Amino acid sequence: MEPTASFFFDFRISDLWFLAEAAWRTLLISTLSITIGTALGVVFGWMLFEGRWAAVLILGPLLDVFRSVPLIIQLVLFYNFAPIIGLILDPFLSGVVILSIYCAALVANVARGGMEAVSPSMRRAARSLGMSYWQDLRYVVLPIGTRAVFPSWVGVALGVMKDSALVSVLGYVELLKASQILITRTQEPLLILTIAGAFYFALSYPISRYAASLEKRWAS
Structure with missing residues (x-):
């Protein structure tokens, strides 16, 4: 009698729904982190663009640390050391905090590059038309700079979405x-x-x- 081969298969429709719910959680943590990280990254990029001493000496090296240290190490260290300083955060909030800072560190360089893409002559022309510094920044620098670095930002956003998988080490x-x-x-x-x-x-x-x-x- 020929031996019969048996295959173990226990995947159910409910498991597909379980994966769909997990995909929603991935989208949620990614969207929050990218939104917060982008906002912070634009502010940090502006500070680096202006070249103030505090940004050059403190902010720049600090952002380099977040860009250089593997994300999984940042997640584990923050999640375990946050309670020491009185922050009791669940895996979701811990993931949002670290992913946001990580995203901000990446976006800061992108934002600075976009601001540097606007020529000084164009900025001088805007100021000569009577625009204030903030009007020049809002109506000239940011629109032109955004178009210049938008593809880079999309790459950062997609990368953060995929990196959100590392939050699983915290139990999320x-x-x-x-x-x-x-x-x-x-x-x-x-x-x-x-x-x-x-x-x-x-x-x-x-x-x-x-x-x-x-x-x-x-x-x-």
Whole structure:
């Protein structure tokens, strides 16, 4: 009698919904972190652009630390040392804090590059028309600088979205953590990782397409 091969398969529709909920958590933590990080990064980039001594001597090296130290180390250190200074944060809030600062450190260089892309002659022309410093910054520097570095910012945003998977080390059940849970139970890594990859693609692709269409609109 020929031996029969049996395959273990226990993936259910409810597991697909579990992954979908985890994808929503990934989108939530990514959106918050990118929004906060971008706002902080623009402010930090402006400070670096102005070249004040405090920004050059303190802020610059500090941002270099967040850019250089692996994100997973930052997450673990912050989550474990925050209670020492009286901050009791759950994995979600800890992830938002570190991802936001990490995003801000990356966006700061992007923002500074965008501001430096505006020629001094254009700024002098704006001031000669009677614009104040803040009007020049709002109506000349930021619009032109944003167009110059928008593709770089999109790359940072997509990178932060993918890096949000590292928050799983804190116990936050985002898409990667949910995949690991299901793999442990079903022993179907190929299927589950394929579905998780499809969710990541579904989250990232609309951003890429919208960014591309926006660039075309600006160029026309």
